[in-house]
Amino acid sequence: MGERFMVVVGYASAELLDIACVTTxxxxxxxxxxPAVPYRASVACPGGGPIVCGSGLxxxxxxxxxxxxxxxxxxIVSGGVGFEQAAADARLVGHVRRLAAESRRVASVCTxxxxxxAAGLLDGRxxxxHWRFADRLAARHPRVRVDPAPIYIRDEHVYTAAGITSALDLTLAFIEEDHGPxxxxxxxxDLVTYLQRPGNQAQMSVFTAxxxxxxxxVRELVAHITAHPDHDLGTVALAAxxxxxxRHLTRLFTEHVGLAPARFVRRARTEAAAQLLASTxxxxAGVAARCGFGSAEALRQAFVGRYGIPPSRYRAALRPRTPR
Incomplete structure (x- = not known):
């Protein structure tokens, strides 16, 4: 193999950053x-001519x-505000399906x-x-097992990345897979970015709330919970x-938040811990206490359940490395 031919698919109103993160x-x-086997990146689009991206460029x-x-x-198929028109374009979708059958890896960024x-490439996977569009994707394609939390997911040879700059995390994962860490x-x-956030790290809750x-x-209680994760936030205390x-509080939370009070509190405390791990x-033990967990082990269990990795690994992944 003389080179790795990497093709990014663009279309009208695609997101330029989705494309640029990969190619750069x-x-x-x-x-x-x-590398002994270098990359050759190319942007392919209908007709091969210019496309006006969502930013207007x-x-x-x-x-x-x-x-x-x-x-x-x-x-790699980019996302962008024009994704719905692209997904509805039978010719474009057909060519994506055709080329996917001739590709070692297939990926998408964002939407x-x-x-x-639409090409059937995610069926059963x-x-x-992007978190904002996860429900829409799940509703339109019930055969796809949509998980809005991770930054990117690999299912065999098919990769899907979350919103926009997660294209960079995906690209770094490709580089590590192809040429080593x-x-x-x-x-x-050189990109002045964190060294590869783990793929199963959740899209940061501060942005995805x-x-x-x-x-x-419910709104007042949610504000209280997020502002005071170390307080007594048991269902009885919140109801009082x-x-x-x-019982009525549980009914209200389930209707308006989608979670029982105890589950919402656990999630809020875990998200607060993620922010402390990243910023302090x-x-x-100190993070656990400040976020209302009884012990560091209780924090670890909740963190693994929410983010898929231990808090120590999460913090290590976010810590910038000293340039050599």
Whole structure:
């Protein structure tokens, strides 16, 4: 193999950052590492001409999607505000399906998962997308097991990444897979980014939080819980604060938040711990105490349940490495 042919699919109103994170990361891998099997990245789009991205900037396509043939190393479909029109374009979807069959890896970034799903490439697979569009993807494609939490998911040879800059995490994962962790670290350092957040790290809750509940009572309690995770937040205590019965409180939370009070409290405490782990040097016991966990072990169990990794690994992944 003389090179790894990496094709990013764009279309009208695609997200430029989805595309640029991939192409820039691969170009830096070539420049920094001089790999024996370098990347050749190309943008393919309908007709091969210019596309106006969602930002209004115009990007010149390098390949005509209709004329492109394999084999390809990796096919990556970008997301963007134009994804619904792209997913509804039978010709575009057909060419994505055709090229996927000639690719070693297939991937999507952000809402590009909608195009892969329309092509049937996610059927029976676990996949992610931008948190804002996860419910829509699940409703339209019930055969896809949509998980809105991770930054990216690998299901055999098919990869799906979450929102926009998760394209960079995905690209770093490709570089590590193809050329080893050291080159991925070098690229991450030169991009001045964290060294590869784990793929199963949740999309940060500070950005993905749902809108405040419409119910005044639930909204006040949610604000209290998130502001005081170390307080007594048992269902009985919260019900007493709200002046309702625990049973009625559970009914309100289930209706307006989608979780029972105890489950919401556990999630809020775990998310608060994630923020402390990322922004402080508190020891685990200190983080646990400040977030209302009885012990560091209780924090660890909740953290693994929510994010899929121990809090120590989470903190280590977010810690910038000292350049050599």
């Amino acid at each position: 990361g691969l170009a830096m891998a070539n420049g920094i590492g001089d 115009t990007l010149m396509g390098q390949q005509s999607l209709e004329r492109l043939v394999g084999p390809l190393d990796t096919l 590009g998962a909608g195009v892969l799903a 676990r996949a992610t997308t 050291e080159l991925a670290r070098q690229v991450a350092r 749902a809108p405040p509940p419409r119910d005044d009572l 604060r709200a002046g309702v019965t625990p 040097t508190l020891p685990m």
